[in-house]
Amino acid sequence: MTSLHLVWQAAAVLVGGGLLGLVYKGFDRKLAARMQARIGPPLRQPFLDVGKLLVKESVVPRDAVGWLFKAMPFLAVIASFTVLLYLPWGPFPAILRTGGDAILVLYLLAVPAVAMALGGFASGSPLATVGAQREIVMLMSYEFPLAVAVVGVVWRLATLGGGPAFSLGAIAAAPLWTMVGPLGVIGLAILAACLLVVTPAELSKIPFDIPEAETEIAGGLMVEYSGTYLALFYLADAAKTIAMAALVVTLFAPYGIAGLLGLSGAGAQAVDLVFHLLKIFVVMFAAVTTVRVAMARLKIDQVARGFWLQITAVAVAGLMLLVLDRMVVG
Amino acid sequence: MTLLTGHGFWNPLLWLAAAAGVTLLALVVWSRGRRDYTRGTDGELPFLSGEKMEGAHVGGGHLYWGFVEGLRPYVERLRALHSGLVNDYVGWLVVILAVVFLIVLVGG
Numbered sequence: 001m002t003s004l005h006l007v008w009q010a011a012a013v014l015v016g017g018g019l020l021g022l023v024y025k026g027f028d029r030k031l032a033a034r035m036q037a038r039i040g041p042p043l044r045q046p047f048l049d050v051g052k053l054l055v056k057e058s059v060v061p062r063d064a065v066g067w068l069f070k071a072m073p074f075l076a077v078i079a080s081f082t083v084l085l086y087l088p089w090g091p092f093p094a095i096l097r098t099g100g101d102a103i104l105v106l107y108l109l110a111v112p113a114v115a116m117a118l119g120g121f122a123s124g125s126p127l128a129t130v131g132a133q134r135e136i137v138m139l140m141s142y143e144f145p146l147a148v149a150v151v152g153v154v155w156r157l158a159t160l161g162g163g164p165a166f167s168l169g170a171i172a173a174a175p176l177w178t179m180v181g182p183l184g185v186i187g188l189a190i191l192a193a194c195l196l197v198v199t200p201a202e203l204s205k206i207p208f209d210i211p212e213a214e215t216e217i218a219g220g221l222m223v224e225y226s227g228t229y230l231a232l233f234y235l236a237d238a239a240k241t242i243a244m245a246a247l248v249v250t251l252f253a254p255y256g257i258a259g260l261l262g263l264s265g266a267g268a269q270a271v272d273l274v275f276h277l278l279k280i281f282v283v284m285f286a287a288v289t290t291v292r293v294a295m296a297r298l299k300i301d302q303v304a305r306g307f308w309l310q311i312t313a314v315a316v317a318g319l320m321l322l323v324l325d326r327m328v329v330g
Numbered sequence: 331m332t333l334l335t336g337h338g339f340w341n342p343l344l345w346l347a348a349a350a351g352v353t354l355l356a357l358v359v360w361s362r363g364r365r366d367y368t369r370g371t372d373g374e375l376p377f378l379s380g381e382k383m384e385g386a387h388v389g390g391g392h393l394y395w396g397f398v399e400g401l402r403p404y405v406e407r408l409r410a411l412h413s414g415l416v417n418d419y420v421g422w423l424v425v426i427l428a429v430v431f432l433i434v435l436v437g438g
Contacts, residue, residue, distance in 0.1 A: 010348065014355060054363035062374040074356050081352045082345060098332065099344035121393070125376035133396025140401075158337060166338040223377045228363030232356060300400040308404075 010085055010095050017084040021238025022046040024281065028289045035293045046238065050231050058227030063124030072119030073225070073232035079111030080239040087246045088172045090276030091256060091269040101166035102150055105247060106143075109202060112236050113139045116211070119233075120221030131220020134300050135204070135211035141307035142201040142208075148315035149191040149198070153251050156180060156188075156322045168247075172254035180322070181329040187321030192252040194315040199287040201303070202244050203237070206292035210300050245283040246276075253279055 026043035033040025042048075060066055085095045086105050113135055120132030153176060158165035160179055165171075176188055201208040212220045225233060257275050258268030298306070332341040367373065398405050411422075 007351075010351060014352060054359075056364060057367035057373075058363070058365050059367040059373055061376055063376065074353065074360075077356045078349045078352045081355070082348045085348050096341075096344055096348060098339075099341040099348075101338045101340060103335075103338050104340045104345070123376075126378060127376075129393070130396055133393070134400060137397060137400035154337070164337060164339060218377060227367070228360055228365055231363060232359065235359065300396075301402060304401050305403065 006095065013084050013089070013095055014081050017081065017239050017242050018235055020277070021235070021240075021242045022050070024241060024284055025238055027281065028284065031285065031289050032293050035290075046234075050234055053226075053231035053234065054228055056227040058229050059224075061123050061125060061224045064224065065122040065124070068122035069119055069224075070229060072115040072122065073229045073236070076112040076115040076119075076236035077232050077239075079108045079115065080236040080243065083108045083243040084239060084246075086168065087243060088169055088250055088254070089246075089273060091258070091272040093169050097167070097169045101164070102154060102168055102171070102251075103166055105168065105243075106146065106150060109240065109244060109247070110139060110143065112240050113202075113204070115236075116221050116233065119225065120211075123221075123224035125224045127217045127219070127223045128221050130217050131211040131213070131223070134213075135221055137300055138201060138204075138208060138210060138303055141304045142198045142311075145194050145307055145311040145315040146198045146202070148312060148319055149195045150251065152187065152191045152315070152319040152322050155319075156184065156326065159326050168250050172250050175254050181325050183321045183328060184325030187318045187325060188252065190314060190318030190321065192248075194311055194318065195248050195251065196283070196287045197311055198307075199244055199248060199283070200291050201307070203241055203288060205288050207295040207298045208303060209292075209297055210303060213297060216297075241284060241288070242280060245280040245287075248283045248287075249276065249279045 023043070023046075025046040026041075029045060030040045030043055060069055083105055086097075086100045086108070088094045088097070117132040117135040117139075120128035120135070153171060154165045156176055157171060157174060160174070160176075177185060180188065200206070204211055210220075212222055217223070222230065222233065256268075256272035258264070258271045261271065263271055331343050332339050411418075
């Protein structure tokens with residue numbers, strides 16, 4: 001593969017990922033509205049939102065640390081979009097498959113939250129400061145069960161000889177469900193459930209929208225952002241939504257359907273790619289859209305306690321079942 | 331230039347190249363947007379409707395308030411452990427070192 005070919009593929013994934021993220025945001029808003037017996041905005045509303053933000057004034061508050069306030073939206077975009085290059089896309093391997101593993105993806109997924117918090121602190125606004133503090137507390141809370149879920153899958157794959165174990169390509173190529181015993185299947189199901197709980201927290205969506213909390217702290221860490229800089233954060237959020245859902249699919253449901261349909265060649269790749277995007281949509285719908293319609297916002301201490309104690313305990317239980325499965329099945 | 335970490339791997343230069351590409355795309359979006367704003371108006375003041383301006387500045391002493399409130403049960407447990415007695419701290423060090431040695435020796 002030539003370098004130029006690689007650049008074109010990377011550009012396609014980056015632009016496609018951004019557009020897909022905005023389309024999914026449109027579906028999220030439309031479906032949430034329908035569940036609340038509203039008509040909702042058109043599917044293209046996120047594109048209109050970005051367009052509108054780009055023509056609005058980009059105000060930098062008087063007390064802000066200007067360069068930090070302006071730089072953080074770029075950092076969020078860089079981290080969110082580069083994650084897309086390390087994830088497999090259905091039948092297509094990750095663009096940078098030899099350049100990073102699941103650990104790198106976890107770190108990159110954490111960077112947009114840190115960027116938003118730093119932007120909030122840099123804005124010099126009390127409401128943004130409160131939101132930024134909440135963002136960091138939430139980040140510290142959900143990273144633990146997230147790491148347990150990923151390490152559980154990776155460890156079991158390593159014991160079965162699949163490797164390099166942290167490679168997302170290796171994980172996608174060897175789905176664990178059919179390789180482990182009954183205890184392992186239960187353990188994997190528990191870890192998948194934990195990851196689905198972590199997903200809305202990672203994306204700061206209800207019931208974990210505590211750092212923004214519009215009705216309480218008026219948008220929190222985003223309160224001072226406007227215009228072009230807010231548009232960049234908006235795009236970063238769209239890409240991160242796709243990346244997080246794609247990570248869940250890669251870890252727990254990397255199956256294609258082209259083989260079942262007896263397809264081969266380019267047709268099989270196209271069908272598997274569409275199926276992969278459909279799975280990403282299902283994860284987003286199940287973990288974000290439905291949950292945010294059904295639940296109210298939690299308090300920050302409830303989130304910290306819940307993730308550190310209950311969810312981590314459940315994730316560790318899933319991990320222990322995988323250990324038992326290793327002892328029984330080998 | 332790929333760094334190996336036992337079971338994991340990553341290439342910082344490749345990430346930097348990817349980050350440079352994404353930065354270019356972000357700059358394209360940024361250049362299409364409006365970067366200016368009307369200076370010297372109340373629009374530059376923090377969004378803190380209904381509050382007096384004196385209360386709008388966040389001092390360094392307030393930066394930890396949210397962390398302490400969000401993690402209060404944890405912080406209180408940590409605070410209780412900080413007795414100020416060096417005997418207690420050395421005791422913790424010995425116990426944790428023993429646990430680490432146990433994990434390393436038993437777990438290999």
